[in-house]
Amino acid sequence: MSSRDEVLRRVRDALGGARGTHPAVPRGYARRLAGTDAADVPALFGERVAENRAAVRHVGADELATAVAAALWGREAKQIVVPADLPFGWLAELDGVRAMADRPVIDVDALAAADGVVTGCAVAIARTGTVVLDGGPTQGRRALTLLPAYHLCVVQAEQIVGTVPEALERLDPSRPLTWISGPSAAHGAGAAAPAGAEGVHGPRHLEVLVVED
Amino acid sequence: MTAAPPPPASGAPGPVAAPPKFAAAARVALADTALRSGLRGAAAAARERRSAFPEPADWEDLREAGRAIKDEALLNLDAHLEELERAVTEAGGTVHWAAGAAEARRIVTGLVRASGAAEVVKSTSAVTREIGLAGALARAGVAVRETGLGELLAQPGEDGQASYRDRAGGPSDDPAVLAEAARLRLRERFLGARVAVTGANFLVAETGTLVLLESEGNGRMCLTLPDTLISVAGIEKVVPTWADLEVLLQLLPHSSSGAPMTPYVSSWTGVTPGDGPREFHLVLLDNGRTKALADEVGRAALRCIGCSACLDVCPVYERTGPAPYGPVRAGPIGAILTPQLRGVERAAEASLPFASTLCGACADVCPVKIDIPEVLVHLRGRVVESRRHRPVPTPELVLMRGLAWTMSDPRRYEAALRRGTRWARLMSRGGRIRRLPGLLGKWTDARDLPAPPPATFRAWWSGRRR
Ligand code: SF4
Numbered sequence: 001m002s003s004r005d006e007v008l009r010r011v012r013d014a015l016g017g018a019r020g021t022h023p024a025v026p027r028g029y030a031r032r033l034a035g036t037d038a039a040d041v042p043a044l045f046g047e048r049v050a051e052n053r054a055a056v057r058h059v060g061a062d063e064l065a066t067a068v069a070a071a072l073w074g075r076e077a078k079q080i081v082v083p084a085d086l087p088f089g090w091l092a093e094l095d096g097v098r099a100m101a102d103r104p105v106i107d108v109d110a111l112a113a114a115d116g117v118v119t120g121c122a123v124a125i126a127r128t129g130t131v132v133l134d135g136g137p138t139q140g141r142r143a144l145t146l147l148p149a150y151h152l153c154v155v156q157a158e159q160i161v162g163t164v165p166e167a168l169e170r171l172d173p174s175r176p177l178t179w180i181s182g183p184s185a186a187h188g189a190g191a192a193a194p195a196g197a198e199g200v201h202g203p204r205h206l207e208v209l210v211v212e213d
Numbered sequence: 214m215t216a217a218p219p220p221p222a223s224g225a226p227g228p229v230a231a232p233p234k235f236a237a238a239a240r241v242a243l244a245d246t247a248l249r250s251g252l253r254g255a256a257a258a259a260r261e262r263r264s265a266f267p268e269p270a271d272w273e274d275l276r277e278a279g280r281a282i283k284d285e286a287l288l289n290l291d292a293h294l295e296e297l298e299r300a301v302t303e304a305g306g307t308v309h310w311a312a313g314a315a316e317a318r319r320i321v322t323g324l325v326r327a328s329g330a331a332e333v334v335k336s337t338s339a340v341t342r343e344i345g346l347a348g349a350l351a352r353a354g355v356a357v358r359e360t361g362l363g364e365l366l367a368q369p370g371e372d373g374q375a376s377y378r379d380r381a382g383g384p385s386d387d388p389a390v391l392a393e394a395a396r397l398r399l400r401e402r403f404l405g406a407r408v409a410v411t412g413a414n415f416l417v418a419e420t421g422t423l424v425l426l427e428s429e430g431n432g433r434m435c436l437t438l439p440d441t442l443i444s445v446a447g448i449e450k451v452v453p454t455w456a457d458l459e460v461l462l463q464l465l466p467h468s469s470s471g472a473p474m475t476p477y478v479s480s481w482t483g484v485t486p487g488d489g490p491r492e493f494h495l496v497l498l499d500n501g502r503t504k505a506l507a508d509e510v511g512r513a514a515l516r517c518i519g520c521s522a523c524l525d526v527c528p529v530y531e532r533t534g535p536a537p538y539g540p541v542r543a544g545p546i547g548a549i550l551t552p553q554l555r556g557v558e559r560a561a562e563a564s565l566p567f568a569s570t571l572c573g574a575c576a577d578v579c580p581v582k583i584d585i586p587e588v589l590v591h592l593r594g595r596v597v598e599s600r601r602h603r604p605v606p607t608p609e610l611v612l613m614r615g616l617a618w619t620m621s622d623p624r625r626y627e628a629a630l631r632r633g634t635r636w637a638r639l640m641s642r643g644g645r646i647r648r649l650p651g652l653l654g655k656w657t658d659a660r661d662l663p664a665p666p667p668a669t670f671r672a673w674w675s676g677r678r679r
Contacts, residue, residue, distance in 0.1 A: 003312045029275045
């Protein structure tokens, strides 16, 4: 008997008569925002992003290029990487910053050496202050937002949903997803990690620009 | 993901000497005052971090849903596992089944060998620790690079001499210096790595999707940069549908850190051309889980989503730390899961259900509503039961039988109480009994006993009536 069949046999034996019962799943939890939270979703999103130790700015569509340039200037970024399909307009105001598109594919050493990366996102979640990337338009492949020290993420107001259930409705499970809620942290490392040792792996700084009309 | 320091890795496949009982191992841990104050600090800090965030208004509804989702998964586990296998395979992944730890080690070692890689990067996971994977890979000549910051700082240097902390950048305790040194060093590891080994928090049967939550980003590195990704997960990690994540992705972050979302949540389904590994293997592990599943009360432990909340509120864990619980899982969940996975034949596992005061704090915080005290009491019964069939009865059993004989008759019971009261008052000092004589001494090993009052309640009651 293969291990596959053996494990499945054990499962069936273990469950005996209980096998095949379907307990009702009570779904009384909130699927949408309610009350004051629902009144201004982009504002709630901004607050929660800030609570996640990320910088956040609300900008008008016509200010986006200036805001991108200002953010990169503030980080003293000289060399950045961007997905190949990033709208050219987002980078129109760059001054003294070299932007490298991920086509042809940038090798990992160059990604790791980049001062920053600029992307869009697929969905953002107000309640949790999360941006979700799915490798779709304006986002590029996963390594792009992983290796540079700084990630500047542009979120359009209409991409923001209120809750986690709403986000999952919009997302496609067959795509590789990355949910980002703040910069890389070390508190998961427990007592062994010295306090303040943060940003050892992922980007140490996350900045979000919320574009509203 | 776990907020707790990991128990020491068990490299050896089978222990050479039997592991010590919980009480013996705990005594060693308790004697280490530095460890104790560190643990108290860590648990207190974790509780504080959590309480800094408000509880979602619909928390109880989420817990009820979470409990039911995991029950549905477990009660139909065979069907969900087959569905998962189909979906992962369709998405370009390969599914392997391991009935036990040794088989899982063989599968992973074989996959690494086949890739030709001499080293693997690994992100922390409870299941790889459970099966002793790192040791097996090392014996197979594969260098294992741990990538969690905690492991890196705790791990002795690769040459087995200086610890990382000593070599990081001279004698520095400055967190920023250490972090920078760690970042550079870990980067080197990742950029050259061809094979990675990770765990997973959830396996979605419907879509074949794996989900991993983490704070640091080393998990993202592992599942994005290498050519080959090997994920090892217990069969109980299966959840039925994509929509079920809407509950679990709220429960787990809040219970593990208090924050509404963990910094990084990654999900992947098979392989994606042009993004991430070219090869993906999922190793599904039983290793005793079906034994737990067979126990109608005990199977609740398999609902666990690994949030660590029960560890941070446990008064026993706060004092002993993870080591006495052995390599599987620490804290209250370890006390109910480990004996079920490994059986209660050996003293180490048999003692675990007794490593609790049954205070119930763990059940109150558990996001999937595992009634840990109920399972503990149930398992204590199983331990006693398993001892009953031994040719030579254990002292506890003799004692219990004696008690049953005494208590089944009111006259015998009252006589015993009177006698007991006199003896007990003779033994007490300052109103406390520190040590009971003979075999009963075990009971006072870890606690004092208040001396009984001069007259028993029964004696007082009958005197009052007269
Ligand atoms: S038993 Fe419950 S509280 Fe403890 S780690 Fe598992 S899910 Fe969390």
